[in-house]
Amino acid sequence: MAIDHLDGRIIVLLAREPRVGVLEMSRRLGVARGTVQARLDRLQSGGVIRGFGPEVDPAALGYPVTAFATLEIRQGQGTDVRAHLAAVPEVLELHTTTGSGDMLCRLVARSNADLQRVIDRVVGFEGIVRASTAIVMENPVPLRVIPLVEQAAGEE
Amino acid sequence: MAIDHLDGRIIVLLAREPRVGVLEMSRRLGVARGTVQARLDRLQSGGVIRGFGPEVDPAALGYPVTAFATLEIRQGQGTDVRAHLAAVPEVLELHTTTGSGDMLCRLVARSNADLQRVIDRVVGFEGIVRASTAIVMENPVPLRVIPLVEQAAGEE
DNA sequence: CTCTCGCTGGTCATATTGCCCAGTGAATGC
DNA sequence: GCATTCACTGGGCAATATGACCAGCGAGAG
Numbered sequence: 001m002a003i004d005h006l007d008g009r010i011i012v013l014l015a016r017e018p019r020v021g022v023l024e025m026s027r028r029l030g031v032a033r034g035t036v037q038a039r040l041d042r043l044q045s046g047g048v049i050r051g052f053g054p055e056v057d058p059a060a061l062g063y064p065v066t067a068f069a070t071l072e073i074r075q076g077q078g079t080d081v082r083a084h085l086a087a088v089p090e091v092l093e094l095h096t097t098t099g100s101g102d103m104l105c106r107l108v109a110r111s112n113a114d115l116q117r118v119i120d121r122v123v124g125f126e127g128i129v130r131a132s133t134a135i136v137m138e139n140p141v142p143l144r145v146i147p148l149v150e151q152a153a154g155e156e
Numbered sequence: 157m158a159i160d161h162l163d164g165r166i167i168v169l170l171a172r173e174p175r176v177g178v179l180e181m182s183r184r185l186g187v188a189r190g191t192v193q194a195r196l197d198r199l200q201s202g203g204v205i206r207g208f209g210p211e212v213d214p215a216a217l218g219y220p221v222t223a224f225a226t227l228e229i230r231q232g233q234g235t236d237v238r239a240h241l242a243a244v245p246e247v248l249e250l251h252t253t254t255g256s257g258d259m260l261c262r263l264v265a266r267s268n269a270d271l272q273r274v275i276d277r278v279v280g281f282e283g284i285v286r287a288s289t290a291i292v293m294e295n296p297v298p299l300r301v302i303p304l305v306e307q308a309a310g311e312e
Numbered sequence: 313c314t315c316t317c318g319c320t321g322g323t324c325a326t327a328t329t330g331c332c333c334a335g336t337g338a339a340t341g342c
Numbered sequence: 343g344c345a346t347t348c349a350c351t352g353g354g355c356a357a358t359a360t361g362a363c364c365a366g367c368g369a370g371a372g
Contacts, residue, residue: 001216001217001218003217003218011210011212014209014210015209015210018207018208018209018210019208046216047213047215047216048212048213048216048217049210049211049212049213050210050211050212050213051174051210051211052174052175052208052209052210052211053170053171053174053208053211054167054170054171054174054205054206054207054208055205055206055207055208055209056167056204056205056206056301056304056305057203057204057205057206058301058304059203060157060202060203060204061157061159061204061304061305061308062157062159062308063304063308066251067253068224068251068253068260070290082296082297085296085297086296086297089303089304089306089307090304091297092297092299092300092301092304093295093297093298093299093300094295094296094297095222095224095292095293095294095295095296096292096293096294096295096296097224097290097291097292097293098290098291098293099288099289099290099291101290104224104290104292105297106299108304132255132256133255134253134254134255134256134257134260135253135254135255136251136252136253136260137251137252137253137254138251138252139249139250139251139252140238140241140242140250140251140252141238141241141242141247141248141249141250141261142249143248143249143262143299144248144249145212145214145248147245148212148214148217148219148245148246148248148264149212149217150245151245152217152218152219
């Protein structure tokens with residue numbers, strides 16, 4: 001899906017101030033309201049903008065510890081492992097990857113001690129052979145997309 | 157920050173249908189509008205809900221390849237490396253971790269070939285000693301928080 | 313027993329939304 | 343050269359949501 005420069009500005013503006021409405025955006029961007037509305041519809045139906053769900057901070061929820069676990073899976077157990085991990089609330093994300101491990105997942109926990117419990121629960125499943133965990137200390141670059149959007153919008 | 161059961165329902169509802177307004181929410185949840193409004197304010201100022209920014213899908217933007225890179229940093233170069241990586245749009249996320257590597261970052265690229273370019277750019281910096289990359293094949297559990305919210309809201 | 317707090321259910325003026333329309337300009341196809 | 347398509351403009355409409363209030367109520371705390 002192609003991203004226009006105007007599309008880029010819309011997304012950036014929306015990311016910076018999510019509360020602005022379509023009308024306010026049209027004012028700021030200097031285009032007609034209908035245009036902004038049409039662009040937004042296109043971006044959403046095109047899948048570029050998936051939604052506007054609330055961004056919840058696990059830390060504020062009482063889960064300040066984040067970790068990444070690399071899992072090694074027993075042959076053919078992939079499906080079961082996926083289901084098992086999907087059932088654990090502390091598993092925020094799961095990927096299957098190439099490379100040394102077979103899966104990579106993001107975990108959160110209430111404390112370092114609690115992380116042990118989470119890991120036990122994650123690993124306590126026959127299909128998982130081995131797990132190596134890296135605890136996150138700092139997060140210099142929190143999940144972001146704006147620079148990418150700007151690049152995609154600019155070069156186009 | 158403590159999460160109420162009602163808070164939980166608000167967040168879940170909001171995550172499922174972000175477009176509903178405060179009024180509609182109050183109707184669905186069977187409480188007064190002012191209550192929902194007050195709860196939302198509290199959740200936001202408490203940091204539990206960070207915002208309502210648009211969720212952009214890098215794949216739809218033309219970056220369908222995701223990878224995780226583990227970086228090994230030369231002693232004392234941490235700050236410089238952070239700045240370097242923050243300047244690369246394809247770096248969506250960066251963490252410093254315990255364990256074998258020193259940093260973990262999430263990358264996206266336009267293709268597997270393009271990933272090489274991105275990695276070169278990431279690694280092409282004196283402070284980085286070594287990098288090992290894992291390409292994401294599948295994403296069985298996309299980034300989610302709802303189960304965690306429900307747990308935090310339920311047990312409380 | 314009193315105070316405080318959160319929730320209710322209501323009002324109000326204002327702003328925004330979704331939807332419609334005709335007109336314009338540029339690019340496209342015949 | 344000419345007609346068509348498309349995106350954008352600028353406007354107007356009714357319906358709705360918003361933010362800001364208010365008094366009253368019940369429960370829990372001191």
